[in-house]
Amino acid sequence: MKALAIVLAIVFFVLGLLYGMGTINVFTKSGTEHSHHMTHLVVCWVLALLCLIWYRFQSSAATR
Amino acid sequence: MTLLQAVVLALLQGVSELFPISSLGHTILVPAVLHWNNINRSDPTFLAFVVVLHLGTAVALIVFYRRQWAAIVRALVASVIRGKLSNDRDERIGWLLVVGTIPVGILGVILEQPVRALFGSPAPAAIFLAINGLVMFAGEALRRRQQVAEKRVDRPMQSLSFFQSVLIGFAQSFALLPGISRSGASMVAGLLCDLDHEDAAHFSFLLATPVIFAAALLEIPKLVAPDAHVVAVQAVIGGILAGIAAYLSVAFLTRYFKSNDLRPFGWYCLIVGVVCFVLSRMGVLS
Numbered sequence: 001m002k003a004l005a006i007v008l009a010i011v012f013f014v015l016g017l018l019y020g021m022g023t024i025n026v027f028t029k030s031g032t033e034h035s036h037h038m039t040h041l042v043v044c045w046v047l048a049l050l051c052l053i054w055y056r057f058q059s060s061a062a063t064r
Numbered sequence: 065m066t067l068l069q070a071v072v073l074a075l076l077q078g079v080s081e082l083f084p085i086s087s088l089g090h091t092i093l094v095p096a097v098l099h100w101n102n103i104n105r106s107d108p109t110f111l112a113f114v115v116v117l118h119l120g121t122a123v124a125l126i127v128f129y130r131r132q133w134a135a136i137v138r139a140l141v142a143s144v145i146r147g148k149l150s151n152d153r154d155e156r157i158g159w160l161l162v163v164g165t166i167p168v169g170i171l172g173v174i175l176e177q178p179v180r181a182l183f184g185s186p187a188p189a190a191i192f193l194a195i196n197g198l199v200m201f202a203g204e205a206l207r208r209r210q211q212v213a214e215k216r217v218d219r220p221m222q223s224l225s226f227f228q229s230v231l232i233g234f235a236q237s238f239a240l241l242p243g244i245s246r247s248g249a250s251m252v253a254g255l256l257c258d259l260d261h262e263d264a265a266h267f268s269f270l271l272a273t274p275v276i277f278a279a280a281l282l283e284i285p286k287l288v289a290p291d292a293h294v295v296a297v298q299a300v301i302g303g304i305l306a307g308i309a310a311y312l313s314v315a316f317l318t319r320y321f322k323s324n325d326l327r328p329f330g331w332y333c334l335i336v337g338v339v340c341f342v343l344s345r346m347g348v349l350s
Contacts, residue, residue, distance in 0.1 A: 060147030
């Protein structure tokens, strides 16, 4: 599960980056509306952060 | 938009965001009933005004639950630093809220635009408002059946499982449909997870706060969009009135749900939904 958390964090981080750069437009209203892509970037990065927190909880549980 | 329209929309937003009667449905139906044809819901100026109303509502919710939010944030930060979950009540509620917010966060960015484009007119909003009423009746009936037939008893909100919190958050996502109430859907889900009405409403309001606040923050660029000519007086008055209305609404509802249930709101939604649908079929709604 630790590996899954890290992989998901990386995937969400990269997805956010791609939305922010406008490289991908899936699930956006239009391919050119900048603010909408920023929303997707923020949501992806928040999910990445949550995955990292999940990883942290698993790591400290494993070391105990 | 006139000042009177701004005041009515602000009060409507503040009240209907927290009462289980769908703010989105009402902001579609009320201008249609009153024939406010000068209001274009996709106009940048109107969108910017709506952002201010949402900010006012979110600030009111944060102010009302300020002590609990401060305790929740402190507990969450402490648990991340510690790297371990504890039995602390605020920490448990905090993580339940984080987990419960994920479904609406993901579904919101994916589905909000297409759903609004498909159903953002009076007739679908009226149908969904009537369905919202039926959902509340069904929720109350199922809860009574659970308690009588299965001998299930109420439990405190911190005893929810993370899976149940995700389910309640998922139910909240149905509020993307105009006419379905965010607080109504999440309260019904909370009731079916064995919360009492007071705790179901409390959890629903806490769960709504980050969503409303984040949505308003993410929409702030619309306030400074070049074609958004927001009249400062209307925006300021609208934001303050929406905040006051939301504060009074949450204060009323937290008392109301100590000893009452969702059925009066169910009747309201059912009747208003059916009447508005008939009016829209008759061509009376603009």
